[in-house]
Amino acid sequence: MKRSIRQHRSTKWFLAFLTPALVVYTLFWILPILLTGIISLTDWKGTSRLATASFVGLKNFQNLFHDSILSTAVINNLLYGLVMIIAVPVMSFIVAYTIESFVHKKVFFRTVAYLPAILPGIVTVLLWKWIYNPSYGLLNQFLDLIGLDKWTTGWITNSDTALGAVTFTSIWKTVPVYFVLFMAGLQAVPQDLIEAAVLDGASRGQTILHVTLPSIRRVTTIVYTLVFIDTFRVFELVYAMTNGGPGYYNTEMILTYAYKTTFTNSNASYGMAISMVLIALIIVVAALQMKLGNRLADD
């Protein structure tokens, strides 16, 4: 009897504490996601009143398959993503492990190495646009200095190098974000496990492979998932650095294309269809990760 009263009271308080967050989050974040889905099923351009639009079913989604600019953006995005998913987690782990091995200056190295993640994206873009500048850029000056002057080019105005240059900048800014996660993971590895392995005569490589990596696989799964999801969230870096150019959409990404379709080309319903595919993909991946993560935790 007493128990059921207490249960009731709990639900009441549960809702009371939850309501402010729930209201704001639903109105200004979830409702826009639902609207994205709804608008993607109409022929609304976004310029007239919404009431004038009519439902066209999945027509916008069918058109996705006949859009050559979109396929260019998808290919760019996948190439970019492939490099990121190969490079970022491994480099982040190496940075984390190296800093963690330095007992004395750990905080100093961590603090400095994280700086690129702190820097506003727009500042990062401004900085790297200058590093890549054809006539005065640091990169070309450096290549001149070491005698590789035949490699100098306008790194983000040359269509052969633009995507690579954007990707490199993204790695510079992203590795700091994730080495911190690995450091958090490494600090949770039981020290006695490592000491036991060393006592048993395991080499450093063996210890990493058989003790460290298995102990942090929860973090590793999270990092791989986040890097994968980030791939499809890439926006301001490209928008501000190259705006999808140079030439024929050489660095266009799926999300920058969706944004331009909606705002610049005034084709809201089609832009929303592209966004909707990204949203669906990301939610599915996040859900899978959560399932997988829970399974790992149960082991």
Add this chain to the structure above:
Amino acid sequence: MKKNAYHIALWIFLGLLLILTLAPILWVLISSLKTQGEMLMTPWAPPKNLLWSNYAEAWKRGKFLTLMQNSITVTGASLLLMLAFSTMAAFAISRYQTRYNNVMMVYLLVGQTISAAMIVFPIVLVLRQANLNDSLPGLILTYTAGGIPFATFVMQGFMAGIPHEIYEAAEIDSASESRLFWSMAIPLAKPALATVLLYQFMWVWNEFPLAFTLISTTSKRTLIVGLYTVVNGQLQTNYVLAFAGATIVSVPIIALYLIFQKYLIQGLVAGAVKG
């Protein structure tokens, strides 16, 4: 012998890491104190005279006073609302066992993973309906909403680790639920609050797509959007002033980071990572 070689390799690696990280940032700082000619002709040399006047001029030409005021208002208000609402939500989820707990977590996860640029157009529509378009309150509510999932997850992860006995002891003294929240949960969760504050401050202060799209009036822009506009307009060919502007925008966030940096990992270990 082998140990020494390993240490030398470590030092070389860390040295390279430092150069790659710091050199571009220091280069911006040094260039912002040079004349344009110096910057272009001798990029590696220190400035002959420290031209602090670059900062005064960038500040004036970029109208940084208004921008700074807007950014401080938006960041301050968003963080206040976000932290208050998320802490309450995290307390609810970690303290009460109802059948909605898991539904709530999944509901928050849906919004956590997507990015603002994907839904900024419908956000404009919602704000227009609420008469909040092109206004700082509209931007503030949007940041609050978008920041709630991450903030709640980290706080919840931390609060779940608070032993039940602590609350039970207070219950015996017949403390009310709101007392438990104010005088027990919040003080205990301070490290997580600091972590959330650091990460969300970084997000709101640096955020571009929402601030760029939701605000169209020049005098209501945030620092980031103002910087983006001025370096692509008035200061497009005036690199030293552009770099001075970039430094002005970055200093507050770097200062906050240096003060709070120990919480970068501390709150995460309990929350997102161990989960």
